[in-house]
Amino acid sequence: FLSKPASVEVLGYPFSGGQPRGGVDEGPEALVKAGLLDQLSALGWEVKFNSQAMNDVRELAVQEHDSGIGKMHKPLAVSAVNERVAADVAAIQERGALSLTLGGDHSLGMGTVAGTKRRFPEAALIWVDAHADINTPLTTDSGNLHGCPVSFLLGLEGTDVPPFNVWLQPCLRPEDIVYIGLRDIDDKEKRILRELGIKVFTMHDVDAHGIGRVMERVLAHVGAARPIHLSFDVDALDPTVAPSTGTPVRGGLTFREGHYIVEAIAETGNLVAVDIVEVNPALEDEASAAQTVAIGCSLSRAALGETLF
Numbered sequence: 001f002l003s004k005p006a007s008v009e010v011l012g013y014p015f016s017g018g019q020p021r022g023g024v025d026e027g028p029e030a031l032v033k034a035g036l037l038d039q040l041s042a043l044g045w046e047v048k049f050n051s052q053a054m055n056d057v058r059e060l061a062v063q064e065h066d067s068g069i070g071k072m073h074k075p076l077a078v079s080a081v082n083e084r085v086a087a088d089v090a091a092i093q094e095r096g097a098l099s100l101t102l103g104g105d106h107s108l109g110m111g112t113v114a115g116t117k118r119r120f121p122e123a124a125l126i127w128v129d130a131h132a133d134i135n136t137p138l139t140t141d142s143g144n145l146h147g148c149p150v151s152f153l154l155g156l157e158g159t160d161v162p163p164f165n166v167w168l169q170p171c172l173r174p175e176d177i178v179y180i181g182l183r184d185i186d187d188k189e190k191r192i193l194r195e196l197g198i199k200v201f202t203m204h205d206v207d208a209h210g211i212g213r214v215m216e217r218v219l220a221h222v223g224a225a226r227p228i229h230l231s232f233d234v235d236a237l238d239p240t241v242a243p244s245t246g247t248p249v250r251g252g253l254t255f256r257e258g259h260y261i262v263e264a265i266a267e268t269g270n271l272v273a274v275d276i277v278e279v280n281p282a283l284e285d286e287a288s289a290a291q292t293v294a295i296g297c298s299l300s301r302a303a304l305g306e307t308l309f
């Protein structure tokens, strides 16, 4: 699906409005400072970094009178930022490049996936996460919109609200999405997942079958000839592996399981978009932050084809 020679356009969105913890907006800068762009060039990719988008989002993130609509926190900021994200990602893919989005919190998935779906309506979505991020404005308890992007993409009840519905139309079908790594799902989210028959591989499945078999099943569900959007929340990894993230949950993916997921997807040659989100360099100690940033870089390299041999 990508024109050759392969070029990757990197978007860094310093956005934290989908959740309450400061620092996740420092994720993009930390990943770039760690040398990610040079690392991707070293893999042979033509790399472009959109620093203008990074600065624009800092402004879009500040919205007046952004007190919640219903229970939602900062809906105006989340909507304004993601409207821009969708346009940026779609434009990158119109140019035949792969889009790599560095977060920032996972509410950015609303924009990145909407952008991919404009260019590739048939795209599949692989959501690697400890959480399902499928709460709606009506089911959320926290009001944090980083727990809701998938419901907006599906157009579930309660998501057809301004300002989101000004720019976002439902663009994802339940059969388009596959989850890997789930282990902290709210009761109302479980009901949604079951009612929609969404494909879910929890940590229990990873334990039972091993990551190799799980990926065979994930890719069989996706199908061999479909563009793939990978949205990777680093909290899918075990907190001992990626400690600096806002909502850590014990019992996560090992370093190798996380990388194998990405390697197996990269191997298909069908990857058109990657999100690496929820890296929060302000959390825990400096060593933990450096470790988490380094893993964000290595997952990005794996997505762009870096292999062990």
Ligand SMILES: N[C@@H](CSCCS(N)(=O)=O)C(=O)O
Residues within 6 Å of the ligand: 105, 106, 107, 129, 130, 131, 132, 133, 135, 140, 141, 142, 143, 144, 146, 147, 148, 185, 186, 233, 235, 246, 247, 278
């Ligand atoms: N389900 C919870 C937690 S959501 C965690 C969001 S993320 N993007 O996975 O960190 C909620 O809705 O607040």
Ligand SMILES: [Mn+2]
Residues within 6 Å of the ligand: 106, 129, 131, 133, 146, 233
């Ligand atoms: Mn998430």
Ligand SMILES: [Mn+2]
Residues within 6 Å of the ligand: 129, 130, 131, 233, 235, 236, 247
């Ligand atoms: Mn998560």
Ligand SMILES: [Mn+2]
Residues within 6 Å of the ligand: 233, 235, 245, 246, 247, 248, 278
């Ligand atoms: Mn999180």
